[in-house]
Amino acid sequence: xxRALYIAMSGAKQNTLGVAAAANNLANVSTTGFRQDFExxxxxxxxxxxYPTRAYAMEERPASDFNPGTLVETGRDLDLSxxxxxxxxxxxxxxxxxxxxxxxxxxxxLGRLINGEGKQMLGNGGPIVLPPFEKIEIAxxxxxxxxxxxxxxxxxxxxGRLKLxxxxxxxxEKGTDGLFHMAGQQPGDAQPLDVAVQIVPGHLEHSxxxxxxxxxxxxxxxxxxxxxxxxxxxxxxNAQTTTSILDIQ
Amino acid sequence: MxxxxxxxxxxxxxxxxGLSVISNNLANVATTGFKKDRAVFEDLIYQIQRQPGALSSQDSRLPSGLxxxxxxxxxxxxxxxxxxxxxxxxxxxxxxxxxxxxxxxxMPDGSISYTRDGTFHMDAEGQVVNASGFLLEPNITIPDQxxxxxxxxxxxxxxxxxxxxxxxxxxxxxxxxxxxPAGLQAVGSNLFLETAxxxxxQVGVASEGGFGSMExxxxxxxxxxxxxxxxxxxxxxxxxxxxxxxxxxxxxxLQYLAQNT
Numbered sequence: 217x218x219r220a221l222y223i224a225m226s227g228a229k230q231n232t233l234g235v236a237a238a239a240n241n242l243a244n245v246s247t248t249g250f251r252q253d254f255e256x257x258x259x260x261x262x263x264x265x266x267y268p269t270r271a272y273a274m275e276e277r278p279a280s281d282f283n284p285g286t287l288v289e290t291g292r293d294l295d296l297s298x299x300x301x302x303x304x305x306x307x308x309x310x311x312x313x314x315x316x317x318x319x320x321x322x323x324x325x326l327g328r329l330i331n332g333e334g335k336q337m338l339g340n341g342g343p344i345v346l347p348p349f350e351k352i353e354i355a356x357x358x359x360x361x362x363x364x365x366x367x368x369x370x371x372x373x374x375x376g377r378l379k380l381x382x383x384x385x386x387x388x389e390k391g392t393d394g395l396f397h398m399a400g401q402q403p404g405d406a407q408p409l410d411v412a413v414q415i416v417p418g419h420l421e422h423s424x425x426x427x428x429x430x431x432x433x434x435x436x437x438x439x440x441x442x443x444x445x446x447x448x449x450x451x452x453x454n455a456q457t458t459t460s461i462l463d464i465q
Numbered sequence: 466m467x468x469x470x471x472x473x474x475x476x477x478x479x480x481x482x483g484l485s486v487i488s489n490n491l492a493n494v495a496t497t498g499f500k501k502d503r504a505v506f507e508d509l510i511y512q513i514q515r516q517p518g519a520l521s522s523q524d525s526r527l528p529s530g531l532x533x534x535x536x537x538x539x540x541x542x543x544x545x546x547x548x549x550x551x552x553x554x555x556x557x558x559x560x561x562x563x564x565x566x567x568x569x570x571x572m573p574d575g576s577i578s579y580t581r582d583g584t585f586h587m588d589a590e591g592q593v594v595n596a597s598g599f600l601l602e603p604n605i606t607i608p609d610q611x612x613x614x615x616x617x618x619x620x621x622x623x624x625x626x627x628x629x630x631x632x633x634x635x636x637x638x639x640x641x642x643x644x645x646p647a648g649l650q651a652v653g654s655n656l657f658l659e660t661a662x663x664x665x666x667q668v669g670v671a672s673e674g675g676f677g678s679m680e681x682x683x684x685x686x687x688x689x690x691x692x693x694x695x696x697x698x699x700x701x702x703x704x705x706x707x708x709x710x711x712x713x714x715x716x717x718x719l720q721y722l723a724q725n726t
Contacts, residue, residue, distance in 0.1 A: 223666045232718070233533060236468035239711045240508075245704045246483065247506040263522045276515065278599055292547060314500030320505065322543065325643050325664035332503030332505045332540060348667070350565055350642050350675035365642070365667075365675035389517070390532065394508040431707050434469075438714045442721050449618065449725045 228444035238434035249318030285424035297421035302413030473538030476708035498582030564677020566640035
């Protein structure tokens with residue numbers, strides 16, 4: 217069979233994966249703190265005991281977009297966003313340190329400070345647990361101060377500091393849980409606190425998905441896909457013509 | 466079949482939920498003591514189609530793999546317990562808590578529910594009830610012949626009877642608080658129920674120990690902000706349209722394939 221058919225097929229198949237990636241970005245266009253994923257195709261020559269004559273398409277996700285999203289004012293004390301670059305450290309389901317830009321925090325029944333995804337926020341000395349409070353203030357550097365229930369207005373207690381980090385972005389990758397991890401992270405690894413990271417209290421960071429770009433990208437992939445299918449059809453027609461030459465009249 | 470179809474379906478679903486939350490907030494823009502909701506979205510799991518670092522030949526590795534996201538989900542709704550503005554009504558049985566705290570309402574089945582809505586009424590026996598006719602807990606009975614009713618900032622109710630000059634104390638309205646008010650379950654009629662995530666109620670006295678003060682003759686307005694909800698609605702609508710565009714594109718791709726092979 218003509219190998220052109222298989223090359224066109226691989227192109228079409230990889231285009232559907234690309235559309236899925238664009239669809240995921242668009243589906244998360246209003247997820248707080250979401251980072252959009254890039255998508256690209258690579259030409260992949262076939263290696264073997266022969267000269268590489270063909271190159272198949274291969275879809276891949278090279279990285280996520282680390283540009284900050286829009287900050288939206290909410291006025292809630294526990295809605296935080298990070299100014300420009302930096303990350304909140306949270307605990308993932310395996311108990312390891314992971315990073316997120318999501319800062320819609322709340323306090324659960326046990327006093328644990330968790331974000332909108334239910335992930336425990338980490339502080340300087342491990343998970344942050346708060347005593348009952350009447351008013352909470354989170355400073356720009358992540359220091360949490362509370363006025364405990366029943367205390368005088370003048371008594372403000374410092375109860376910890378959010379762990380804000382700024383690891384090397386080239387080493388960060390999105391895991392299957394949607395949180396960011398360091399490449400080659402070993403159990404127990406932790407990033408050092410970076411005092412330069414600033415937070416903006418009372419604001420939430422929206423998804424950084426550029427919806428126009430994601431939609432255009434998806435449409436371009438759609439047309440590419442149609443070209444691949446057209447190629448497959450052309451190859452099929454060629455094969456039919458070849459067969460008809462051999463037809464005994 | 467097409468991955469993108471299912472992914473965009475989750476997007477449509479999420480925006481649909483988002484719109485119901487917004488419309489409920491807007492519908493309750495004038496509900497006393499109403500606390501607005503916020504839809505909380507989170508991204509679904511990612512599937513590894515190709516592992517980063519896989520071998521691309523005998524001695525070279527792929528610098529990046531392919532991980533595809535599977536869409537978005539509505540993690541839930543979150544009640545936003547910012548306080549609403551206080552509105553003066555001058556009605557003696559209109560109460561507002563200025564700060565943290567809830568009123569307790571005794572339900573007909575004997576359980577207790579909690580509310581920020583302080584629109585109270587008097588029933589035929591002189592008992593203080595809410596708009597649904599459920600008793601305020603602990604209950605206060607206002608005697609006949611009452612001239613004025615005064616409720617102090619710490620919740621002490623006292624009355625002056627006709628002919629008397631000295632006020633008589635008839636009861637104390639307690640307030641309760643929760644460590645995580647956002648974890649309360651809203652059951653409608655402005656009432657909330659305690660859940661495992663809200664924590665146990667802590668009963669206290671208004672104006673003391675971190676509780677807000679009780680203000681007689683005031684009501685707490687809904688904390689919904691119309692402009693904010695309108696902007697949210699525009700965002701939701703456009704996001705919905707873009708996700709449905711993905712559905713139609715994916716459909717066209719399949720159609721093109723079916724017609725051309």
